[in-house]
Amino acid sequence: MADMQExxxxxxxxxxxxxxxxxxxxxxxxELDEQLGIAVALLEEENQGRRGSREGRRPNVDRHRHSREQKFTAVIRMLVYGSSADQVDEIARMGKSTVLESLVRFCDAVETLYTRDYQRRPTPRDLQQLLQKAES
Structure with a gap:
């Protein structure tokens, strides 16, 4: 009975x-989702000044720009398939400079988000968590 209780x-x-x-x-x-949101917001805010956007200006609705999804797709295509900017700009119908700028912005966002947690020496607690995860 004692064994059962144990x-x-x-x-x-x-x-x-x-x-x-x-x-x-x-x-x-x-926390990770929140950090990602903050990093993206900071990068967008930082890039607003470079793009000539000012308060009081109407958004440029009628200009033909590429959506975030198109830029993201082009960046992922470059990273996954190892394509050059020339190959991607033909497929996505974007300029080479737009594709490269999107790639740089994406990599900056990823670096900003993950540098603090993943580009450091593991602490004893991190190692313990990894060992526990490996056991289960």
Whole structure:
């Protein structure tokens, strides 16, 4: 009977640890999403000044610009397939300079977002978490 009690207690403890791990994982994901939003907002704000956008001006609605999705697709195509800007600009019908500028902006955003967490030496806590993740 005592063995059964120990088994039940161990199961309860493991369940609590898993729940804590899930909560920590969700919390980390929320923080990561928030950081991504902040990084993108900062980059857009920084680039507003360079693009000649001023307060009081109407948005340039009738100009033919490429959407964010088109630029993102071109950047991903370059990174995934190892394509050159010339190859992508023919497919996406964008100028070479637009494709390259989008690539630089995307890489800057990724670097800004992940530098603090992933381009540093792992702490003992990080190593412990990796070992625990590998065990499960």
């Amino acid at each position: 088994v039940l207690e161990r199961q309860e403890q493991e369940t609590r640890e898993r729940m804590r791990g899930r909560a920590a994982s969700k919390r980390a994901q929320r």
